[in-house]
């Protein structure tokens with residue numbers, strides 16, 4: 001039976017950074033349970049100190065309290081629940097960690113949330129990273145320029161007004177033309193609270209467009225079984241739909257856009273489309289389809305290859321007629337017959353993809369597709385790629401022509417002379433077209449990089465638009 005030791009509210013020497021007057025926020029700590037729990041407490045306290053937090057010696061003096069709980073026997077459960085209740089009553093901002101955090105009641109409900117729904121976050125034992133994520137969220141460490149050489153939003157290589165948010169690393173699929181999983185491993189989703197904090201820091205730093213990226217955005221959270229994290233004091237699932245929903249709410253507060261990349265057409269993506277009508281989650285989906293013929297998709301071992309992609313695209317467009325669909329395709333995949341390639345061309349005609357990239361198959365070293373029968377000769381691969389791109393040029397020209405006369409919102413990337421270059425909801429940076437904007441007529445209205453303008457489309461070609469502010 002574990003001994004129950006209770007360390008009321010820890011008092012410790014302040015870290016060096018906390019010597020700055022008023023610089024360091026204070027955390028109170030209640031540690032219950034066995035020596036394993038004690039080690040967890042020590043690790044959390046060590047990390048807090050390393051990041052410049054102070055520990056408080058009373059509930060009054062703490063900006064937030066962490067309670068490390070025990071859940072081994074009934075008495076320990078009760079003591080933990082009492083300690084949480086006391087911290088809530090005395091301080092109000094409470095994060096709970098430890099064994100009781102992982103315990104459910106007979107109905108499968110989280111015991112702590114049931115008794116104390118006002119706690120800010122709950123984690124199980126040995127969860128240093130999650131506890132620190134919650135602390136950062138509810139009690140951000142102050143930015144001390146003398147100590148922190150990196151700004152809160154990190155070092156960014158993109159222009160100040162847009163940034164990428166990588167939500168996961170690696171991939172659980174094994175597409176036969178791809179070696180990414182062998183280089184980067186299986187899917188590892190980043191904690192949702194960490195992502196939201198990063199997004200908030202980026203918006204605070206002036207980012208007006210956040211581009212969500214990963215290898216497979218639709219799979220976000222699969223690796224952690226969509227476990228709950230916390231944002232703004234409420235539980236949120238590590239799941240694509242919840243992430244997009246709360247990112248949209250946050251972006252709306254800062255007047256920013258959110259754009260989604262690498263979205264595989266799984267059924268749950270349907271729930272994202274209604275979120276795109278408010279002008280924050282952009283009506284734009286980057287869906288890398290790679291092919292349309294079922295046999296080629298099977299040889300490619302593509303995710304969601306069994307989904308009816310034409311029907312899905314049509315349903316999405318019915319839900320939001322402004323939706324821009326970007327996709328990439330491979331021409332001349334090993335074994336691709338002329339009939340399979342024609343099937344792909346027919347698909348492209350029917351799907352009316354807005355933005356399309358096509359690559360001739362390239363045998364990447366280590367890809368299992370290289371072992372498939374009937375490789376397509378290089379000149380045929382290139383010829384098919386050329387044919388597909390010619391078809392797409394026509395489709396794109398028609399689709400962009402239909403925008404002439406419409407008013408669209410653009411984010412200005414560049415100011416040139418009296419005019420500028422911007423992008424609309426249909427244009428991701430670097431990969432899509434742009435909108436060339438003629439200077440506004442009113443002398444007081446000037447195009448500014450990183451700001452939004454409503455412009456009227458005056459002309460179009462196969463890739464870009466021209467518009468007047």
Ligand code: SF4
Nearest residue numbers: 171173175178180215
């Ligand atoms: S191409 Fe396939 S295996 Fe490679 S990263 Fe994308 S989904 Fe994963």
